[in-house]
Amino acid sequence: MRLSVAPVLLLATLAVGQSPFVGMWQTSTNRVVDKPATTVVIVELEKRLGGAVVLVNSDGNEVKLPILNLKITENVMEFETRSTGLCFWSLRLQSKGNRGLLHRGCPGVTMLDEPVEKRPQTQQ
Numbered sequence: 001m002r003l004s005v006a007p008v009l010l011l012a013t014l015a016v017g018q019s020p021f022v023g024m025w026q027t028s029t030n031r032v033v034d035k036p037a038t039t040v041v042i043v044e045l046e047k048r049l050g051g052a053v054v055l056v057n058s059d060g061n062e063v064k065l066p067i068l069n070l071k072i073t074e075n076v077m078e079f080e081t082r083s084t085g086l087c088f089w090s091l092r093l094q095s096k097g098n099r100g101l102l103h104r105g106c107p108g109v110t111m112l113d114e115p116v117e118k119r120p121q122t123q124q
Contacts, residue, residue, distance in 0.1 A: 019049060020097045021077050024119040027102065033060040038102065040091060040116070042067075042077075053081050053089070091116065 026036035
């Protein structure tokens with residue numbers, strides 16, 4: 001009995017690994033500047049998640065906003081950013097884990113609900 005339990009515990013430990021939210025999540029490409037309009041970058045450091053949102057203006061300039069107050073509930077990650085005001089975001093993972101729906105709500109700005117795709121990691 002002991003021998004059959006050990007492999008199961010080992011597999012469970014390995015399966016926990018990295019959060020499915022870690023990575024670079026991008027909306028569709030803005031045709032004018034040929035860059036994704038919104039990129040959410042999530043990193044894991046010392047078992048804590050953090051990151052930034054990169055917004056691309058119509059002139060191609062990027063605005064980088066640090067992620068604040070990040071919370072995860074099952075397949076939804078909620079967080080805030082602050083620029084001229086406080087914005088509320090959520091990223092809901094879809095079934096395969098490499099696609100999701102990004103929601104943004106900022107005072108005085110049109111709400112955004114846009115599909116996102118997780119960019120594959122590149123080997124360095």
